[in-house]
Amino acid sequence: MLKSFLLRRLQHTLLLLTLVSMGSFLLLELAPGDFLTETTLNPRISPQTLASLRDRFGLTKSLPERYFYWVRSAAQGEFGISFAYDMPVRALIWPRMLSTLLLTATSLGLAWMIALPLGVWAAARQGSWPDRLLVLSTSGFLSIPELVFACGILIIAAKTQWLRMGGLPLAVCVLTPVSLPLLLRHIRAGVLTASGATYVRAARAHGVSEMRLWFRHVLPAASHPLISLFGLSVAGLLSSSLLVEVVVGWPGLGPLFLEAVGARDFYVVTGVVSLSAIFLAAGTLLADMLLYFCDPRIRMN
Amino acid sequence: MMTDRSTLVEVRSVTKSFTRGRWYSAQRVLALDSVTLSIHCGSTVALVGASGSGKSTLARCIAQMEKPDGGEIWFDGRNLTALAPSACRRFRTRIQLVPQNVAASLNPRWTAAQIVSEPLCVQRWGRANDRLRRSLELIESVGLDSSTLQQNSSHLSGGQRTRLALARALALEPRLLILDESLASLDLLLQAQIINLLIDLQARHSLAYLVIAHDMTLVAAMTDKVVELQQGKIVRQDVYTC
Numbered sequence: 001m002l003k004s005f006l007l008r009r010l011q012h013t014l015l016l017l018t019l020v021s022m023g024s025f026l027l028l029e030l031a032p033g034d035f036l037t038e039t040t041l042n043p044r045i046s047p048q049t050l051a052s053l054r055d056r057f058g059l060t061k062s063l064p065e066r067y068f069y070w071v072r073s074a075a076q077g078e079f080g081i082s083f084a085y086d087m088p089v090r091a092l093i094w095p096r097m098l099s100t101l102l103l104t105a106t107s108l109g110l111a112w113m114i115a116l117p118l119g120v121w122a123a124a125r126q127g128s129w130p131d132r133l134l135v136l137s138t139s140g141f142l143s144i145p146e147l148v149f150a151c152g153i154l155i156i157a158a159k160t161q162w163l164r165m166g167g168l169p170l171a172v173c174v175l176t177p178v179s180l181p182l183l184l185r186h187i188r189a190g191v192l193t194a195s196g197a198t199y200v201r202a203a204r205a206h207g208v209s210e211m212r213l214w215f216r217h218v219l220p221a222a223s224h225p226l227i228s229l230f231g232l233s234v235a236g237l238l239s240s241s242l243l244v245e246v247v248v249g250w251p252g253l254g255p256l257f258l259e260a261v262g263a264r265d266f267y268v269v270t271g272v273v274s275l276s277a278i279f280l281a282a283g284t285l286l287a288d289m290l291l292y293f294c295d296p297r298i299r300m301n
Numbered sequence: 302m303m304t305d306r307s308t309l310v311e312v313r314s315v316t317k318s319f320t321r322g323r324w325y326s327a328q329r330v331l332a333l334d335s336v337t338l339s340i341h342c343g344s345t346v347a348l349v350g351a352s353g354s355g356k357s358t359l360a361r362c363i364a365q366m367e368k369p370d371g372g373e374i375w376f377d378g379r380n381l382t383a384l385a386p387s388a389c390r391r392f393r394t395r396i397q398l399v400p401q402n403v404a405a406s407l408n409p410r411w412t413a414a415q416i417v418s419e420p421l422c423v424q425r426w427g428r429a430n431d432r433l434r435r436s437l438e439l440i441e442s443v444g445l446d447s448s449t450l451q452q453n454s455s456h457l458s459g460g461q462r463t464r465l466a467l468a469r470a471l472a473l474e475p476r477l478l479i480l481d482e483s484l485a486s487l488d489l490l491l492q493a494q495i496i497n498l499l500i501d502l503q504a505r506h507s508l509a510y511l512v513i514a515h516d517m518t519l520v521a522a523m524t525d526k527v528v529e530l531q532q533g534k535i536v537r538q539d540v541y542t543c
Contacts, residue, residue, distance in 0.1 A: 197405075198400075198402060198405035198406055199405060199406050199407055199408045199409070202400055202405075202406035202407075203408070203419070205364075205366050205398070205400075206419075206420060206423070207390070207393055207394075207423060208419065208423055209423070212422075212423070217408060220410060221408075221410065295410065296410055296412075296453060297409065297410060297453060297455055
């Protein structure tokens with residue numbers, strides 16, 4: 001049963017990847033210009049040279065032709081050639097992906113480690129002053145744009161010299177508070193929903209101790225939405241930090257992606273987008289597997 | 302049905318009020334207005350009345366889930382309202398309440414065995430093996446098949462869930478069982494079956510029942526006394542002699 005489920009998920013993932021790559025190809029095609037448009041403005045480069053460059057990059061071919069070239073290249077593990085760097089996209093993306101993952105995994109782990117106990121604690125004291133303060137401050141944090149927050153941290157770091165510019169601690173210091181409030185709110189809400197369930201109140205009325213109530217009734221029930229949330233945050237591992245990376249100068253996918261979009265470096269953009277889609281599929285799959293092992297109801301069906 | 306004439310529960314002019322609304326528009330609502338009532342061992346008292354008349358509040362006060370503002374509740378010769386909370390604990394197992402929405406009071410992630418043995422776990426009753434044996438006994442005493450023990454409670458039918466909740470309430474051998482419209486969501490046939498089961502259990506364990514009901518015709522078969530509440534006051538007490 002698990003096997004057929006996995007097989008179905010694999011099919012879904014392949015379909016998703018096809019659609020995402022097609023979509024990114026189409027959208028890039030709709031944008032005016034291509035990689036060589038700016039070069040056309042340079043009077044020192046002759047039209048002949050331009051034409052031969054276009055031919056070399058395969059820009060003269062039709063869209064379906066280019067797409068099939070890319071699919072064949074992806075199947076070989078290269079994911080096309082970057083025009084700007086003149087190298088296979090995979091070799092270009094791989095080290096940057098690792099450094100992005102280092103940043104996002106560190107800050108995600110940190111955010112979960114802070115948010116989980118804090119959220120449960122706040123939910124257990126719903127309506128108390130610490131809880132209200134927490135809700136208020138998460139709203140405050142959520143309403144500050146990521147960019148402004150990142151710049152603020154940068155200024156503080158530069159003035160006080162506490163954190164090295166471009167280092168991992170600085171980037172984590174920016175990214176963790178950006179993802180923390182949302183996690184905290186979801187965890188608090190999830191635990192509140194679980195602890196408000198009728199059977200929890202019934203158990204409390206039956207004289208079940210608070211300790212047993214929380215660890216046997218509430219937290220197992222709250223784990224369901226939290227596991228889905230965890231899957232989603234794994235899915236966002238590659239894409240959540242793009243903007244922050246650009247601002248703090250972290251050598252990850254963010255700056256590369258921004259540059260590639262600006263320069264119409266076709267295959268790099270498609271490669272990064274497809275990679276994010278793979279992470280999305282992997283994240284949801286991970287959540288589903290965890291749910292399967294955690295919830296007796298799913299296992300029995 | 303009245304096997305024993307001694308008084309089990311005596312409610313003496315109990316008053317309870319709630320505050321409704323926020324502090325700037327607070328209203329006091331009198332839910333119980335000096336209610337006096339007695340329940341004999343092994344007898345059945347039906348509590349009827351319109352919604353909002355204080356039936357559930359009275360049930361919750363007797364089950365020690367609410368503290369009355371005034372008056373006394375005596376159980377088996379002891380004044381529960383005067384006892385310290387820690388001393389009250391011992392009596393709580395003797396009074397069990399089966400809630401209005403039975404299905405929702407069962408944890409959907411748990412098996413029937415886990416649900417029935419929870420009160421036993423909480424009271425540190427016996428060892429794991431003894432508890433399992435006792436759960437099986439309980440399950441069979443409410444007319445459920447022993448194979449239900451390993452089934453998930455979300456997979457049970459409405460009638461099975463009601464029986465399961467009854468088994469759980471019986472686990473600690475209570476003297477008084479309060480049924481707060483626990484049968485209201487079942488169809489007529491099932492209600493009749495469960496009422497027969499209740500009568501049977503009453504004979505075996507000399508249980509007293511406090512049955513809260515909308516529909517008197519159903520519980521009439523097993524009732525010794527009918528008490529009607531209206532806006533927190535008792536307006537009628539009829540004693541049937543069988």
